[in-house]
Amino acid sequence: MLKHGLIYIFLLVLAGCAQVPDSQKDERDPLQNINRPIYDFNMDVLDTYILRPAAVGYITVTPVPVRQSLVHFTNNISAPVDMINAGLQGKPGNASVSLARFLVNSTVGVFGLFDVASSLGLEHVDEDFGQTLGVWGAGDGAYLMLPAMGPSTARNLTGDVVDNFVLPEIALTTPQTILVFALKAVEARASLIAQEGLLNDSLDPYLFIKDIYFQRQLYELYDGNPPIKEEPDDFDEDFLESL
Template identity: 65%
Template structure:
């Protein structure tokens, strides 16, 4: 499959962020046309139909609570001491009063969740995105974020959680993530190039999260006339 997909990418679709597009595209097609169509989407739809919303909310709260120490660690590594403290407080409150995190009591008392991951930590430290990657069964990522995901999903949880708990948390996250995308499927399916659409959305979201919702505005190249005007006023 990968060999047949390695045809030359048309010049108009070349993207310096995506040097492996000729490999990524067939993996994307496999994810959408096989894994998602025949496995992930049907399971996610069945999950939402048979699982009552209060139960789903409790499972999501519990998995988020297990991630609170990871959020706190990454917040601290990014120099966000207050956010780290909030995440520690959330974990303590929800693990006790919230009955192992099933109920999000912390949010009710004003301790708002501050999610951070190691990919964002690397970005704060100045590590660039690296190449855009499409993983079978996992979806879009970059070299930096894939490295961060390994740290968040394997290294840090292994210090405190057993394998069954870690696996169960991962399954719930995958099902909820896929279920949340069902209302947005039309946007992807109706786009001229779903692969490019998903890639652009992914990079926009990563930039938004890296800068905590306040990404820098793109620089606009000034025209020759504007540069001349600037020079004129600077020399007055």
């Protein structure tokens, strides 16, 4: 099955190697002729036959309180990574909050199943090494559509590698790591079911997802306060002064 899937990806990539029309070129996405076939494979094969059915089944059989507890649990596992990256970004306040959240939720919150810390005013702040690289001045790099994982960038892919290997979340065995990854993936897909209409109604779903991804990355990089770009002046100032 895996072999056939890899062959299918390879054929899709070959099919997508045609030149991208000038009207669709995006300097953020120099690999678009490869990314689009991978996106099609993700949506038409992996999502249609595996991820979405799993997410629907998960929603059907899992009560909302249990889902919330699982989200709290996976967030708590990530708290040490949030703390380390906040420190690397020069945010001692966020680092202290992440440490306090981990201590409170790991004890009073029963291994993170209950988010007691938020009720104490210690709100979750997501920090990763991709954001750390951005704070240090690294650009996004090329936009990437990864098989089974979805949108990313060269910078964020590097950050994910560091977070998952160099800065391990906590001492987990391989099966536990896979379980946590699966829980995050299924919950993330389940949370998007209500928004599927927006994607289906878009003129180009690939571009829609890419734009949303970059907006979210900018939002997270600036902790919810991205810089506001000034609109260019449509008029010539010298001409206006001559009136």
